[in-house]
Amino acid sequence: MTARLLIGAGAMGGAMLDGWAAEGRSDLHLWDRRAADRAGVARLTAIADAAALPRPLAVVLAVKPQAAPEVLAALRSQLRPGDLVVSVMAGVGLAALRRGLGEGPDLVRAMPNLAAALGRAVVALSASPALPLARRAEAMALLRALGALVWVEESEMDAATALCGSGPAYFFRLAELMAQAGEAAGLPATAARQLAAGALISAGALAQTADVADARRAVTSPGGATAAALARFDHEGRLAALTAEAVAAAAERAAELARELETLTP
Ligand SMILES: NC(=O)C1=CN([C@@H]2O[C@H](COP(=O)(O)OP(=O)(O)OC[C@H]3O[C@@H](n4cnc5c(N)ncnc54)[C@H](O)[C@@H]3O)[C@@H](O)[C@H]2O)C=CC1
Ligand SMILES: O=C(O)[C@@H]1CCC=N1
Structure with a gap:
């Protein structure tokens, strides 16, 4: 062994x-x-x-x-x-x-x-x-x-690093912001944190059994609450643009770390 x-x-x-x-x-x-x-x-x-x-x-x-x-x-x-x-x-x-x-x-x-x-x-x-x-x-x-x-x-x-190495932090950040938004919408702080983190855990569990796009569609009742939220996320493609920018920044930082390393000597 x-x-x-x-x-x-x-x-x-x-x-x-x-x-x-x-x-x-x-x-x-x-x-x-x-x-x-x-x-x-x-x-x-x-x-x-x-x-x-x-x-x-x-x-x-x-x-x-x-x-x-x-x-x-x-x-x-x-x-x-x-x-x-x-x-x-x-x-x-x-x-x-x-x-x-x-x-x-x-x-x-x-x-x-x-x-x-x-x-x-x-x-x-x-x-x-x-x-x-x-x-x-x-x-x-x-x-x-x-x-x-x-x-x-x-x-x-570097692109893989931006997805799988750093990726969990993006979902955590979104859950933090969801908790803040839930509090602003009237929930007590503790319940907002529990529900936002719970939604993240639920999404992770569902993603193990289904393609994420299919899982999203299953949650999204036509004309319902989820559709209202997703329409805001996707308005003029802003979430797509922001996500592309963030992932590219992580990949670029990984590439930059490599360049910095070239200048370091043992
Ligand atoms: N934190 C994360 O989620 C991920 C980190 N990585 C990679 O893992 C590596 C470590 O990251 P973290 O664990 O977050 O950093 P960290 O700072 O928590 O851990 C680094 C460890 O290395 C030790 N260390 C530093 N210089 C040393 C030396 N000369 N000899 C012996 N030990 C030394 C430190 O005492 C420390 O325990 C990084 O290269 C990072 O890119 C990769 C994927 C995910
Ligand atoms: O933030 C970083 O640079 C390391 C690599 C991926 C996750 N943590």
């Missing part, structure tokens, strides 16, 4: 550890210079300890992109041929990972979201076309406990 080393156990890395905990694995290792100890996870005292870990080894990189140069430089000499490195860092491309880590390890990029903690993420994956199928299968085995897996081209990864 492939041993796992997670580097960076903040919000995203911690969610992955929670997702993996459900698999009951005993071969999880962690390097983080700050995060707290976790039950069932062996903590390295330094990244140099990675060299002594059992092989084969899968390393998951979940530090901020800005920490990548330092972490890649420290990890490079600890890796062995045949190691697999999976990076969930937004905007850090395969070419930058290869430059930082050298020719030794096989590389996969993954973009999960925080629902990984519950095994309910959707994870975009990309790799070089030259990566053998067996290695792709290993990456999928590593990530399967976190949720659904979707392979994309590397050139599509």
